[in-house]
Amino acid sequence: MxxxxxxxxxxxxxxxxxxxxxxxxxxxxxxxxxxxxxxxxxxxxxxxxxxxxxxxxxxxxxxxxxxxxxxxxxxxxxxxxxxxxxxxxxxxxxxxxxxxxxxxxxxxxxxxxxxxxxxxxxxxxxxxxxxxxxxxxxxxxxxxxxxxxxxxxxxxxxxxxxRGQTQDWKTILVEYAHAQGLEEPVYAVEGEGPDHERVFTARVSFGEGEPAGRATETSKKHAENMAARDAMKRLDPQWLPS
The missing domain is CATH 1.10.1520.10 (Ribonuclease III domain)
Incomplete structure (x- = not known):
């Protein structure tokens, strides 16, 4: 055996x-x-x-x-x-x-x-x-x-x-969208891999537009937050902490 x-x-x-x-x-x-x-x-x-x-x-x-x-x-x-x-x-x-x-x-x-x-x-x-x-x-x-x-x-x-001023990127992105007259951020998340090694890729866009940010992490919540951070980095880098 x-x-x-x-x-x-x-x-x-x-x-x-x-x-x-x-x-x-x-x-x-x-x-x-x-x-x-x-x-x-x-x-x-x-x-x-x-x-x-x-x-x-x-x-x-x-x-x-x-x-x-x-x-x-x-x-x-x-x-x-x-x-x-x-x-x-x-x-x-x-x-x-x-x-x-x-x-x-x-x-x-x-x-x-x-x-x-x-x-x-x-x-x-x-x-x-x-x-x-x-x-x-x-x-x-x-x-x-x-x-x-x-x-x-x-x-x-x-x-x-x-910390609240720089860590919650999803909220920061919503506020940025409102200030710029953009539609609400929308997140699409896809998971892949076996259950014990699963990773999630999140993409965020404004309404039905092209993705503004993307991130891959080991939890949905963190992937969405990091996708929002990626979007802010692309849209307005001054928002990121030095």
Missing amino acids: PRTPRLPVPPNDDPAQLLARWGADIDPELLELALTHRSYAYEAGGIPHNERLEFLGDAVLSIVVADRLFRDHPDLPESDLSRMRAATVSQEPLAMVARSIGLGDFIRLGRGEGLTGGRDKDSILSDTVEALIGATYLSHGLEAARSVVLRRLARLLDHAVE
């Missing part, structure tokens, strides 16, 4: 170390699930992976950050608050949070992802942070999850105003 290939082991397999860095206990089964990337799940024969927890954590993260920004900035309009929230919970800042606790070393990845730098990919790191938030919420409820989120994102929240 052919031998079953041995599954990869992450560089650090000590959950106690991760939980100490994270700042909250998590049910062991939920923690294992939160750290299981779809590439590992595929190689393990289709076991559950962390995308459902990621979905839940994204929702918890959004309400916690929105509540904090609402209270901290009582004089700002909804449009500013939306940009600030997007800049705080997007892929890049969450990946920064992941790196600050060495999260990449704990993620269970398939061989391919492990060999191609998956432990330092923004998409994988940010998704795993959201999965950990979801697991914290299920383990201890909203207040425990809120405490972890606010502690881990403290520096980002302190600079939310500045």
Whole structure:
């Protein structure tokens, strides 16, 4: 009989170390699930992976950050608050949070992802942070999850105003379109590749016009945001940060 290939082991397999860095206990089964990337799940024969927890954590993260920004900035309009929230919970800042606790070393990845730098990919790191938030919420409820989120994102929240001016490219593109008398931006997204290695290509245009921007990323949300950034780079480079 052919031998079953041995599954990869992450560089650090000590959950106690991760939980100490994270700042909250998590049910062991939920923690294992939160750290299981779809590439590992595929190689393990289709076991559950962390995308459902990621979905839940994204929702918890959004309400916690929105509540904090609402209270901290009582004089700002909804449009500013939306940009600030997007800049705080997007892929890049969450990946920064992941790196600050060495999260990449704990993620269970398939061989391919492990060999191609998956432990330092923004998409994988940010998704795993959201999965950990979801697991914290299920383990201890909203207040425990809120405490972890606010502690881990403290520096980002302190600079939310500045970050909000340059990070939410979809909102910036809408405002640019309105100022220039253009139609609303429309996004078309196509996915390709197997489920465990799927990538998404987003194109943005104004109404039914030719695409103004394009980007390929590992999540639909990030692909759309980067396509909007690409459009702004082509249309008006002064909008981009130096």
